[in-house]
Amino acid sequence: MASSFKTVELSDTPFESQGLRFLTIKTPHLQGRGDICLYVPDVKEAVDDLPIYILLHGVYGSAWIWAMKGGAHKAAEKLMNTNTIDPAIIAMPSDGLWGDGSAYFSHHSKSFDNWIVNDVVTAIKENIPQAKNSIATCIGGLSMGGYGALSLGAKFPEKFKAISGHSSITKLEQMALFVEEPLNEYLDNNNLPDVIDCIKLNKDKLPKLRFDCGIKDELIEPNRLLHKELKALNIDHIYEEFDGGHEWPYWIKHVEKTLKFFNAYK
Template sequence: MQGSFRTIELSDAPYEFDGLRFLTVKTPNLKGRGDICLYVPKTDQPLTDLPIYILLHGVYGSAWIWALKGGAHKTAEELMQRKQIEPAIIAMPSDGLWGDGSAYFAHHQKDFARWIVEDVPLAIKENIPEASAKSKLCIGGLSMGGYGALWLGSNYPDKFSAIAAHSAITCLEEMKLFVEEPLTDYTQEAETPNVIDVIKANQTKMPPLRFDCGVEDELIAGNRLLHQQLQDLNFKHTYEEFPGSHQWEYWQTHVRKTYQFFNASLTQN
């Protein structure tokens, strides 16, 4: 079956490892190909309709980085084996690979938002037997991926059952800390509001929201401000601070909180 994409490449089982699968599809939204790294849990009995937890990476990274620098699949496997979370597919797509980081919204005639929100779930549901049209979606990420998760989750609240972020960029201006491309490159097609603006616009539709940040992180001020703004709105959310800075050791430790939050949100719903 051809499906919704002109071309599809899926890794072959004999060469896969640690439950990881790799998927590449061609999409008009990227005007080319996009990559997705997947962790698909294996059990004695076939699994179907599994939820899909999308993890967005930060600047400089790609589809492999959550797994091969963050060990995100290992953490998920551990939690599932310990029965601390129900089985789920972990989807780790690239951001579209524009510049140092696409920031996950539309610019330069490429729609990085629709790539994540539409193409990634559809590619998984059409090509991974453990997923289906019934699979629920949650979205999370780190740094620029945290911005993407907060921004996309708030912009498309009906598509996601929960939103989470670690060490998130909370306004586009903070991208200047990491990328060489000028901010005008990002805003050439439309001015992109800060995370708080999108949440305000969709406040009554929002799914459960959680975010955290390390107290030594250069983005801590923005995260504290977002927390205060949400409190001022009387918007229910979870915000936590922990020791640590803007580094993989922090995200390796705290991604389990994202998984547990997603699992709890789906269970409660």
Template structure:
């Protein structure tokens, strides 16, 4: 029995390039949420991993596919045998303001939408996945913040987490959105900071990687996170590459995330 009052899923007759679209109604959003899902081709696929891939500010469920062609990248890597077959679930962030930051606030639970609803909707509707599927989470910018923060907070749920050009503390959201930072305030301040949550859960963290372009406006924040994790002896993989806060960078370096997650399976 479905946990969702209503579910709509795209008709295979009209789908293309292995993309499927799911809309569910959830109490966490007080309405409907969208998920774009890449489902790999192949016979007898079952219990395959699920990557939750989060977008940044201003975006939605379609943006990783139609700004970066992430499904083509995944298909190519799977066909070459460089990564295992994996489902990629790309949800909207809940479409609050310029970006929800994947935090609970303003009477919406954007956090549970990601860590509960998106996974359950994927398992309910994508036959090659199940409750036995390994779970991974990644994202860019605000989505990198969501992935690193939620992956650390729900450490026992995910096998690996990855961030690209990530916000590392909610204070940095003001670089991108017009909404007041007060909207994002959490009752427990540590819940606003990636390092604080990682440090709290340091004994149970999944595998961690993150990267940033050397010309990115968030580079110093990512370097600071790397330094704090190193000082705290929290195992992680941090890399810097040429590039800025732009789609060309994310389109290229999502490959690093796919390889990292595939190696963990």
């Protein structure tokens, strides 16, 4: 089968470890290359339809960070080995590596949203045999990645079965807490900068939705407001608060909730 991409590089099995694979593709949506770190479970039977669970990283990070700083693949492996969740591919793409963070939507003539929603899934299906006929995709993320997951899941509801956010940015203006790029750099092509506006766009056909935030997180009040707005709109969702701040120990602890949630609705 012909590739959808001009160039594709996939890591070689003899040099891989911990079930992690690395994929780099060239795509017009990024006007260059994009990276995807993948956890592909070792399943005894031959399968070609494993679900794809996308985890989006936050500012400053890249494709490696959910695995190499968050241990997401180890959390997934533990849940699969104990039959808590069924086998699934964990896809951890870069955000396109613009500035301190692209925010996962289109600007500067680059379609960071289409990179995630279309290219990542297509590249996995074309290059990972266990996902060749996958029909279930879920999307989650932390901080800016939570903003991306909530926004993209709401904008493209037909693409995803479930959405999960940890410590999510809920309005574009909150990016200013983390990035040095001026906010007007993001706004040249985005008419829906707030998560609630994306959700209102397709409120009657949203994927299953959950999000959480640490009570010591600087984003706790914006997350509480989003929860309140969703309740006012009678939009079904799960919102939870836990001890912790905007930090890796919190995300490492709670990523299992995302994986279990995805498993329930894949």
